[in-house]
Amino acid sequence: xxxxxxxxxxxxxxxxxxxxxxxxxxxxxxxxxxxxxxxxxxxxxxxxxxxxxxxxxxxxxxxxxxxxxxxxxxxxxxxxxxxxxxxxxxxxxxxxxxxxxxxxxxxxxxxxxxxxxxxxxxxxxxxxxxxxxxxxxxxxxxxxxxxxxxxxxxxxxxxxxxxxxxxxxxxxxxxxxxxxxxxxxxxxxxxxxxxxxxxxxxxxxxxxxxxxxxxxxxxxxxxxxxxxxxxxxxxxxxxxxxxxxxxxxxxxxxxxxxxxxxxxxxxxxxxxxxxxxxxxxxxxxxxxxxxxxxxxxxxxxxxxxxxxxxxxxxxxxxxxxxxxxxxxxxxxxxxxxxxxxxxxxxxxxxxxxxxxxxxxxxxxxxxxxxxxxxxxxxxxxxxxxxxxxxxxxxxxxxxxxxxxxxxxxxxxxxxxxxxxxxxxxxxxxxxxxxxxxxxxxxxxxxxxxxxxxxxxxxxxxxxxxxxxxxxxxxxxxxxxxxxxxxxxxxxxxxxxxxxxxxxxxxxxxxxxxxxxxxxxxxxxxxxxxxxxxxxxxxxxxxxxxxxxxxxxxxxxxxxxxxxxxxxxxxxxxxxxxxxxxxxxxxxxxxxxxxxxxxx
Numbered sequence: 401x402x403x404x405x406x407x408x409x410x411x412x413x414x415x416x417x418x419x420x421x422x423x424x425x426x427x428x429x430x431x432x433x434x435x436x437x438x439x440x441x442x443x444x445x446x447x448x449x450x451x452x453x454x455x456x457x458x459x460x461x462x463x464x465x466x467x468x469x470x471x472x473x474x475x476x477x478x479x480x481x482x483x484x485x486x487x488x489x490x491x492x493x494x495x496x497x498x499x500x501x502x503x504x505x506x507x508x509x510x511x512x513x514x515x516x517x518x519x520x521x522x523x524x525x526x527x528x529x530x531x532x533x534x535x536x537x538x539x540x541x542x543x544x545x546x547x548x549x550x551x552x553x554x555x556x557x558x559x560x561x562x563x564x565x566x567x568x569x570x571x572x573x574x575x576x577x578x579x580x581x582x583x584x585x586x587x588x589x590x591x592x593x594x595x596x597x598x599x600x601x602x603x604x605x606x607x608x609x610x611x612x613x614x615x616x617x618x619x620x621x622x623x624x625x626x627x628x629x630x631x632x633x634x635x636x637x638x639x640x641x642x643x644x645x646x647x648x649x650x651x652x653x654x655x656x657x658x659x660x661x662x663x664x665x666x667x668x669x670x671x672x673x674x675x676x677x678x679x680x681x682x683x684x685x686x687x688x689x690x691x692x693x694x695x696x697x698x699x700x701x702x703x704x705x706x707x708x709x710x711x712x713x714x715x716x717x718x719x720x721x722x723x724x725x726x727x728x729x730x731x732x733x734x735x736x737x738x739x740x741x742x743x744x745x746x747x748x749x750x751x752x753x754x755x756x757x758x759x760x761x762x763x764x765x766x767x768x769x770x771x772x773x774x775x776x777x778x779x780x781x782x783x784x785x786x787x788x789x790x791x792x793x794x795x796x797x798x799x800x801x802x803x804x805x806x807x808x809x810x811x812x813x814x815x816x817x818x819x820x821x822x823x824x825x826x827x828x829x830x831x832x833x834x835x836x837x838x839x840x841x842x843x844x845x846x847x848x849x850x851x852x853x854x855x856x857x858x859x860x861x862x863x864x865x866x867x868x869x870x871x872x873x874x875x876x877x878x879x880x881x882x883x884x885x886x887x888x889x890x891x892x893x894x895x896x897x898x899x900x901x902x903x904x905x906x907x908x909x910x911x912x913x914x915x916x917x918x919x920x921x922x923x924x925x926x927x928x929x930x931x932x933x934x935x936x937x938x939x940x941x942x943x944x945x946x947x948x949x950x951x952x953x954x955x956x957x958x959x960x961x962x963x964x965x966x967x968x969x970x971x972x973x974x975x976x977x978x979x980x981x982x983x984x985x986x987x988x989x990x991x992x993x994x995x996x997x998x999x
Contacts, residue, residue, distance in 0.1 A: 403634045403636050404636075405631035405632075406633045406635065407629065407630060407632065407633065408626070409627055411504060411633050412511050412580070415512075416512055420454075420497060421469065421470075421494060421496050422497055423455060429471055429502065431502045431505070433517055435502075436509065436510055436535070436558070437535075438552070440535070440537075441552045441554045443627070444554045449632065451500075451634050452499055452634065453497070453498040453638060454638065456493055456637055456638065457493065457494050457496060466484060467494065470482070470508050471505060471508075472508065472509065472513035472514075473532070474513065474515045474516065475516045476518055477516075500635070510558075510576065512577065513534075514534050516532050517533070518530055519531070531560045532560065533559055533563075534559065534561075534577075535556060536558075536559050536574060536576065537556050537574050537576050538554075538555035538571050538573055539573075539616045540567075540571055540609070540616070541554065541571075556576070567601060568604070569604050572601075574620070580627065588617050588621050588624075589617070592613065595616075670721055674727075680733060681699065681703075684702060684737050684741070685697055685699070688741060689754075691744050691747075692744075692747070692752070693748075693755070693885070694754050695744065695754040696754040696757075696760075697744075704801075704802075704805070705736065707725075708764050708768050708809055709736050709764075709767060709771050710736070711825050714805050736771065739767045739771035740767050742767075742770050743763055746766065747763065750788070751869070751886065752873075755866065758866050759791065759797045762796065764805060765787075765805070766787075768813075769784075769812060772826060772827045773827065773830070774832055775830050779831065781832075782877070783834045784832050785874070786998060789871075789873070789874060789998070790834070790851060792866075792870060793859065794849065796843070800844050807844070808843075810841075811841040812828065813826065813827060814827075851998040856991060859994060860987055860990060861921055863920040864925060871990075871994065872888065872926070874994065875990065875997075876965075879927060888926075888927065889927070890919065890920065891941055891968070892941050893938045893941070895938045896938070896976055897912075899912060905976050905977055906977065907976075915979055921983075924986075941974055942973075942974040942975055945959065945974065967986060967989045969985035
């Protein structure tokens, strides 16, 4: 039960020889090159770099799980995906790294691979913006007494080949992987002499090499000692073979750092039966995250959606991902993928993005409805939008997400017997009807899809944010959200409510606090195209409404239509000094509209 030790050289060799792998429960490499450089400084100074957890999988068990290779050539933009490791049928035992992936991955890249990161100011789309860089040590770096507060004692850098050849009196770069070939008892004097004889150097650099001769030899000797001789990797062997036992150990070990999500822990159960699952899910996530103004969907969302859309148990546990369920997910994957993509397209059409979609679980019933062939006519889309906004306003999915998903799915579907042993689920209604769904869904206590009077007040009292955007999207149902970027705009500009501005307009000081509290609430908000919002900016509302833009064109060509479309009351002054009456009357108009739209 004790820890064992191994050298960095031996670990890197085993990774190179495909003896050490990454289990599917591991996340992708996330360390930046600066963290990798810092890791080597810590090694050189003899600092501990933490302990590791290695999973020894033996016998037939090694073929029950899917493992991945370490990344060797890392690209910042493309975020290289780990390759699936070949089945090690001929090896009795394989080793999966349960804890320490970021550190071991960094050591492997620095000592056997490369790291390509973007040049400052360069374009992401340009391949030339990401030159390949390898890890070097500046053997002329000397920490002076004036630099005692400097964080790093040794200077490690990822450099291009061209950068590595640039030297001066304080910089001469040595590629650190070179010391791995020196063997166990290197002749450091000979390597130092080679620097003087075999490298083209300026006379100033050559003199600096001679001046710091002892320090350079010491640095090279320490580098070799730390990487090749000393056993700095301290690891604990996990020999349990059952995945549930391994997951418990993994979760306990990671509890002190960044804990993986439950979906990350469960992911290996899918990959064990479906090798392509990781790449398929990552490709789908890449696709849906880029739609519209962008979303923040994750593995958790996809895996829950897979359970719901295949009519499997929704409970987010290992037992929900039994082999037979995974086989069904794999068989239905194209339909699942299509339903999710079509759902996100609909979200974009409704004006949603990652900024205002406050519950990803609320989206899954829409995907279920689409996968089962539900209608997407204008009325069904209207009802779907109402469902989503109601669920988000009421926070229907917060706290008991699995249970709510199960109940809503049950309300959407009905069971059809195909044979004595075969059951199929189909939609109760081919059209989406929110009132019917709300009536049929026996939601947990405190959860509902119905709006009551107090909710209307809460909606109207919200300040600018995701909630007000959702309300405005209901009030502006004909806007082409998928084609035009719309902003939430203050009808009476926010900037005019400062103490100094209100004073200059002659507003009594007794009203300042009250007006400042409500200036960002829904009754003073509207949706405008981005460019139009910028042109309106800080101009007093009435002035903007009645004047021309910088090109001499009216800001509002059809004022009556603008007033009607934006619910601007026509029976009150639009001067800032009349804000209180304007706010009250527009609030009444919006309240009536929202009551007419929401159930």
